[in-house]
Amino acid sequence: MDLVADNLRRVVATLEPGVTLTAVSKFHPVEALREAYDAGQRVFGESRVQELLEKIPQMPGDVKWHFIGHLQTNKVRQIVGRVDLVESVDSGRLLRLIDSESCRAGVRTRVLLQVHVAREETKFGFFPEELLEIARGGGFRNLEAVDLCGVMGMASNTDDLGRIEEDFRAIRGIFEQIRSLGEEWLGEFRIVSMGMSGDYLTAMREGSTMVRIGTDIFGEREY
Numbered sequence: 001m002d003l004v005a006d007n008l009r010r011v012v013a014t015l016e017p018g019v020t021l022t023a024v025s026k027f028h029p030v031e032a033l034r035e036a037y038d039a040g041q042r043v044f045g046e047s048r049v050q051e052l053l054e055k056i057p058q059m060p061g062d063v064k065w066h067f068i069g070h071l072q073t074n075k076v077r078q079i080v081g082r083v084d085l086v087e088s089v090d091s092g093r094l095l096r097l098i099d100s101e102s103c104r105a106g107v108r109t110r111v112l113l114q115v116h117v118a119r120e121e122t123k124f125g126f127f128p129e130e131l132l133e134i135a136r137g138g139g140f141r142n143l144e145a146v147d148l149c150g151v152m153g154m155a156s157n158t159d160d161l162g163r164i165e166e167d168f169r170a171i172r173g174i175f176e177q178i179r180s181l182g183e184e185w186l187g188e189f190r191i192v193s194m195g196m197s198g199d200y201l202t203a204m205r206e207g208s209t210m211v212r213i214g215t216d217i218f219g220e221r222e223y
């Protein structure tokens with residue numbers, strides 16, 4: 001039974017041109033990741049450092065790992081140099097720490113700035129006004145070893161389609177506003193990571209360039 005491979009193909013067939021897929025494999029066993037890998041998937045998203053570090057050596061070396069969860073500052077050192085993209089940078093403090101740890105390790109780290117637009121207290125991220133203020137104030141100019149590659153965000157967890165669209169539009173809007181600053185550090189700033197299993201079709205309509213899909217590929221997670 002190649003359930004994961006079939007699911008993956010079905011999801012990939014629905015992606016719009018130019019949209020890349022982060023297969024969110026958190027809580028799923030390496031066997032499931034291998035199935036997706038054998039079906040052609042190379043980008044995997046994990047949300048816990050320990051789990052990520054256990055899976056890396058068990059998968060082929062050409063896998064690109066994205067960290068998508070809340071990253072505690074005391075774990076930054078463990079993942080710098082090992083991930084292709086940190087999608088979930090949710091504070092200035094974390095950003096500066098990733099920068100200094102990347103310098104120290106002699107590597108560059110690609111990151112996305114996580115924007116908080118959802119109406120939920122539990123979600124992490126910069127508030128839109130906060131992010132714009134930092135960007136306009138030159139707060140992203142002096143990073144030495146971090147490439148700011150775009151933004152990531154989540155819509156509210158609701159059935160209200162209008163609300164979800166509004167959230168995605170807000171995330172895309174922040175991306176456009178930051179880009180329009182035209183500053184030098186924006187050279188790699190191209191990614192808008194938004195959309196999960198339940199809402200990625202909507203996210204793509206609102207300008208997503210990267211979707212993060214777990215359940216639709218790997219099935220329900222067991223916590």
Ligand SMILES: *Cc1c(COP(=O)(O)O)cnc(C)c1O
Pocket residue numbers: 024026047068069195196197198212213214215216
């Ligand atoms: C778990 C997770 C996803 C994937 O969610 P699904 O609903 O399983 O597709 C996407 N993004 C983030 C940040 C996540 O934590």
